Amino acid sequence: MTSILLLQLTLIVCSLLLTIGIMIYLKHEMDLIILPVHHVGQKLVHPLLEKPSPIQMNDLLQNNHKQQLLIFTDTACPHCIPSLEQFLETKKQRELDIPFSILLKNGKEEDQELYRDNQTNMRIISVDEQMTNIFQIEEFPYYIMVEEDETISYAAPFPDGLYSRLFEK
Known part of the structure; x- marks a missing residue:
């Protein structure tokens, strides 16, 4: 046993x-x-996040908005238009009052019509590779939020994290 x-x-x-x-x-x-x-x-955090904008917003946009969302797109980017459409729909649904401009890399007059709609007064600015290099943009689309004091508070290839920041304010 x-x-x-x-x-x-x-x-x-x-x-x-x-x-x-x-x-x-x-x-x-x-x-x-x-x-x-x-x-x-x-991914690594964008190098300009929480730093001053590399250029004066008035020089780029010729306006004096408090905040400005810069949406960098490229005419060769297959994801840019769907991303922008999703952003516009979310902006409309959540009633976000945020001024934004689309910076269209290598854009021509006829390319700008791809981004137009009758309901949104979109500001479309054609930019060259030098401008995307200044903002250190390596992929498209790319969303950059510039605050009133010209510091960059948000930088990402998608706007999802931006929505929660806008509701916090």
Whole structure:
């Protein structure tokens, strides 16, 4: 009877040690496979975020709005028009009062008509590669919010994070 009990205890201890060993091994393997959380799905923060705008907004836009959302697009970008349409629909649904301008890279007169609609008074400004380089834009579309004091408070290739910031104010 004692030998059976001792055998059962030995088997239980061996199973526990084997389970712990397997868990440690799997954890080590997962650490090798999966990047740390601060790398997963994240890009580096835009270098101009929370810094002064590289150019005066009055020089670029010829207006004196408090805030200004700059939407950088490119005529060769297949995602720009759908992204802009989604932005306009969200702006309308949430009744956001935010002045914005579309900075159309390599835009020509006929390209600007792609972005026009009858309900929104969109300001479309043709810009060259030099302007996109000044704002360090590497992908399109790209949304940059410039505050009244001309600091950049938001910079991302999508406007989703911008909506929550606008509601906080």
